[in-house]
Amino acid sequence: MRNVVIIGSGCAGLTAAIYAARANLNPLVIRGLEAGGQLSLTTLVENYPGFPKGVQGPELIEMMQKQAAEFGAEFKEGDVTRADLSRRPFLLELGKEQIETKTLIVAAGASAKLLGLESEKRLLGHGVSTCATCDGYFFRGKEVAVVGGGDTAAEEALFLTRYANRVSLIHRRDQLRASKIMADRLLRNEKIKPVWNSVVVDILDPEKSEVTGVRLKNTQTGEETLYPCDGLFIGIGHSPNTALFKGQLEMDELGYLKTRNGSKTNIPGVFAAGDVQDRTYRQAVTAAGSGCMAAMDAERFLEAEG
Numbered sequence: 001m002r003n004v005v006i007i008g009s010g011c012a013g014l015t016a017a018i019y020a021a022r023a024n025l026n027p028l029v030i031r032g033l034e035a036g037g038q039l040s041l042t043t044l045v046e047n048y049p050g051f052p053k054g055v056q057g058p059e060l061i062e063m064m065q066k067q068a069a070e071f072g073a074e075f076k077e078g079d080v081t082r083a084d085l086s087r088r089p090f091l092l093e094l095g096k097e098q099i100e101t102k103t104l105i106v107a108a109g110a111s112a113k114l115l116g117l118e119s120e121k122r123l124l125g126h127g128v129s130t131c132a133t134c135d136g137y138f139f140r141g142k143e144v145a146v147v148g149g150g151d152t153a154a155e156e157a158l159f160l161t162r163y164a165n166r167v168s169l170i171h172r173r174d175q176l177r178a179s180k181i182m183a184d185r186l187l188r189n190e191k192i193k194p195v196w197n198s199v200v201v202d203i204l205d206p207e208k209s210e211v212t213g214v215r216l217k218n219t220q221t222g223e224e225t226l227y228p229c230d231g232l233f234i235g236i237g238h239s240p241n242t243a244l245f246k247g248q249l250e251m252d253e254l255g256y257l258k259t260r261n262g263s264k265t266n267i268p269g270v271f272a273a274g275d276v277q278d279r280t281y282r283q284a285v286t287a288a289g290s291g292c293m294a295a296m297d298a299e300r301f302l303e304a305e306g
């Protein structure tokens, strides 16, 4: 029986582990199939405080994990495949293995939706990005493209106009799904060039480990063209990793966990941290901050329970 189990080994889960371990709660972190979380997928992180020259995402995660292990956190590989939160202690399953815990911190993140191209996988963090706030700065004076037609894509494109000389918005239809106010702002912006009725069928050039352009297919004519750009932002939304908790934990319409009074969910003893409960900020530092909150809330819960 564990005091605290943390689902997820991104910034939120690892920060929760540091705090819970220093509180002598001997937490168990279940790392998940994407061990290290989203920061493990990127290269230079320039906006995490404390690193004036930036830090490589995987290196930052490794340091967080070492720091948690230093204070006694334990780690387990694999995904939680089932969770029963209707009983106490809570029951988690990893395949055939069962784990019981008095408190649970869900830090399972939210994965950016991707196009599903092999070249996209190879170039993620090397010119392909899912976060303009994170990576826009690297494209000062360059030409970038954003894929999508909803509010996410519109926000990303507008943000990128601060840095890039030209922002092409590639959308499969001939009008935007984004809210009217967003769409108007976007279409009024001189730096934004809509590319209608087009889908990205390939990204160049994985061999060079950089983006040099995209191959577009016109959805009306089927014609394929090469469109040069220095970076590609995928703005087609995120999906929180919460399927395990459907019918148990309260979620919003997109599946993000609902928290109140800090990190508390609707089930006493279950806390949520990081992108899994944050559809607004989705940053490493905000995930880490909420991981700290969840560990402190779990500690106080255990203390109150005696």
Ligand SMILES: Cc1cc2nc3c(=O)[nH]c(=O)nc-3n(C[C@H](O)[C@H](O)[C@H](O)COP(=O)(O)OP(=O)(O)OC[C@H]3O[C@@H](n4cnc5c(N)ncnc54)[C@H](O)[C@@H]3O)c2cc1C
Pocket (backbone or CB within 6 Å): 007, 008, 009, 010, 011, 012, 013, 030, 031, 032, 033, 034, 035, 036, 037, 038, 039, 041, 042, 044, 045, 046, 047, 048, 078, 079, 080, 081, 107, 108, 109, 110, 111, 112, 124, 125, 129, 130, 131, 134, 135, 241, 244, 273, 274, 275, 276, 282, 283, 284, 285, 287
């Ligand atoms: C390419 C890229 C670049 C980025 N750059 C920056 C940047 O420069 N600055 C910045 O502040 N932010 C950046 N971000 C955003 C930042 O990475 C996220 O906000 C942050 O990682 C969220 O942390 P998290 O711990 O909430 O979730 P995640 O990092 O998503 O981690 C989720 C964890 O949960 C685990 N998990 C999921 N399901 C299960 C399960 N069923 N069982 C067990 N484990 C599970 C996964 O394996 C993973 O370890 C970037 C994101 C990406 C994708």
